[in-house]
Amino acid sequence: MNVTHLECALCGLRHDAGVLQNLCVACGKPLLVRYDLEKASDTLTRNSLTTRESSLWRYREVLPIQDEANIVSLGEGWTPLFKADRLAATLPVKVDLFIKDEGQNPTQSFKARGMTAAISMAKELGVIKVAVPSAGNAAGAMAAYAAKAGMDAHIFMPSDTPHANIVECEQTGAHVTLVDGLITDCGKIVAE
Numbered sequence: 002m003n004v005t006h007l008e009c010a011l012c013g014l015r016h017d018a019g020v021l022q023n024l025c026v027a028c029g030k031p032l033l034v035r036y037d038l039e040k041a042s043d044t045l046t047r048n049s050l051t052t053r054e055s056s057l058w059r060y061r062e063v064l065p066i067q068d069e070a071n072i073v074s075l076g077e078g079w080t081p082l083f084k085a086d087r088l089a090a091t092l093p094v095k096v097d098l099f100i101k102d103e104g105q106n107p108t109q110s111f112k113a114r115g116m117t118a119a120i121s122m123a124k125e126l127g128v129i130k131v132a133v134p135s136a137g138n139a140a141g142a143m144a145a146y147a148a149k150a151g152m153d154a155h156i157f158m159p160s161d162t163p164h165a166n167i168v169e170c171e172q173t174g175a176h177v178t179l180v181d182g183l184i185t186d187c188g189k190i191v192a193e
């Protein structure tokens with residue numbers, strides 16, 4: 002809706018947001034989505050937020066989807082904040098300390114936030130197959146969102162990944178390959 006372009010986080014090179022991209026074509030670093038924030042502020046206001054759904058997509062003006070029909074959501078975001086007074090009392094400065102419980106996301110980690118955006122965007126761009134290197138939580142999130150979208154998910158994990166994460170991916174229908182190496186070795190396989 003309000004996306005202007007993609008921009009390399011390191012070298013600043015502009016990339017087209019309307020076509021499938023991966024890492025920066027010049028330096029290989031991740032791309033950031035840039036928005037027309039003035040245009041976003043026309044409809045993203047304190048008042049408009051009060052009537053919206055309790056999920057991450059309530060902030061859709063600053064999320065990278067053109068057509069809302071492509072949103073792949075499992076109810077992520079809107080996790081609770083707990084006031085942690087006893088922990089705050091142990092700190093050298095007086096603060097109001099809150100802990101945000103991201104374990105209440107659909108796949109029990111904050112990775113659900115990134116994956117709802119990534120898989121929705123992949124759907125919008127016509128992707129039918131996705132792959133990710135992961136040591137656990139990103140894999141579980143991608144498997145679940147790909148399953149919801151009907152995409153083929155391929156996951157490459159180090160062989161010492163906790164069993165629960167492997168089972169989570171397999172149960173949602175992802176193809177899991179265990180790699181005898183580190184997360185960076187998994188990344189190389191995905192890149193190939």
Ligand SMILES: [Zn+2]
Binds near residue numbers: 012
């Ligand atoms: Zn770059």
